Amino acid sequence: MKADRALVLHLAVLAALLLAHFLAPAYHHANLARIMVLSIYAMGYNIAFGYTGLLSLGHALLFGAGLYGAGMGVMHLGLPAGPGLVAGTFAGGLMALAVGVLALRTTGVAFMIVTLMFAQAGYLAILYFGQWTRGDEGIVITRAARAIGPIDLSDDASRYLVALTLFAAALLVNLALARSSWGRVMVAMRENEERSRMLGYNPFAVKLAALVVSGLYAGLGGAAYGLMFGYVGASLASVQYSILPLLYVLLGGAGTVLGPFLGALLMFYIIDYASSLTDAHQFVTGAALVLLVLFAPRGILGAIRAKAATWLP
């Protein structure tokens, strides 16, 4: 019964987003498409951080791998958008595998620093190999290249529906993962790595697998972002894009399936509103985060789950 309740809630969120396609004003309609794509990336971050306890500061590298995997595939190999999306997704997973094999030899603060260094190296590599990546300027994906069969991703309505489809798939896979035995093992690893080892689980293997799944999500988010909005640039692989999913997840609720979406939604509009009031909008964002850490350290859905809805996955 509890499982059904959780599924109904997640389907209701998807239904609300479908309804928003018909009812939302154009400005919010465009914002929601962007938020859904960023939420896919944040869901991936949540799998590593929220479920498995891997506090990474280098996820921009995985998002960037998705962006450039799709963008360069389209530009240099002439891939259509559909295969470009797949290429970007797997680029994120493969990058996570490569980074994980090395970075997971460390833990805690050292893991944060190593992943941050990898991401910075990736960012600088994008700038350095400008003949392929177009460096600072970035890659503009032409309208003709942004079509999946008859679906034109440069069209607002099509873009929204594709974003919703990808978001729905990512959300439901995430829900299934969180409820699966494998999801419990990830949480066990987060809660007590040594105890998990004493029950027969190999922490390195579990964490590497979680990081690769996280990378696939980040790659999908990056590839979708590039193809839908037509631009692949180094700024989207900068350290800021490692921090953003962390903020989304902290705000929405680490280790909750809907937390990344809720966090991305609120943070997007907090920044949007604050920037309309002041140039120092990051101060407002920072203040909001301080309040959050002081009064709801588990994030919004984490607090709700702890106090009122223990069934929330």
Add this chain to the structure above:
Amino acid sequence: MLTLDGITAGYGAVRVLNDLSLSVAEHEVLCVMGRNGAGKSTMLKAIVGAVPVSAGTITLDGARIDRLPAHEVPRQGIGYVPQGRRLFGDLTVAENIEIGLMTRRRGARVRDNVLSLFPLLRTRLGQRARTLSGGEQQMLAIARALCLEPKVLLLDEPTEGLQPSMIAHIRETVVALRSTGVATILVEQRVDAVLAVADRVAFMVGGTVVETAAASGLARDAAQFAKYVGI
């Protein structure tokens, strides 16, 4: 069944176990006693691979396990319940049990067997582990270790801080497990608990076993406890 032969182990440069030898057989409960710092918990950690062994061998049914990665040791059939229980507090009772079952791909039969030993847990399956009482947490910690269907069960002071009814229940569980063939190494400080369940008692001093005696003989000779444990 489980044999430690000349084990030396410790933390970095600090040697805690010195040439320690010990064995426990099927259907046997071996209690290990000693003063604080004697190396009792470290011995259990050495068996499960959490503390590296620098000399000696540990064998289970004749096969060496001291060179295995720590996560492989439970798969050979060794269940370990550390001091402080260390449950996964954010997971429910059912999920904690499931984590234990998955390692050796055990299913409903083992789950039912384990829950029949701890009927109280059956009524708490949906409750998060961190919200259980101390005694219930200890039951869950033992239940989770039993999900591995261990040949050898290692218990590190399982009755510490529990109320008498819970202590009695844990004793009964240890006795019930003995009848199924499980070998148990029980680190314990309470003499009454030791005498209630032990077949043999090993006394540790300075990281090694200095004397092993049948529990039935110790019941008539309390001076041994005073000599090695100070009770």
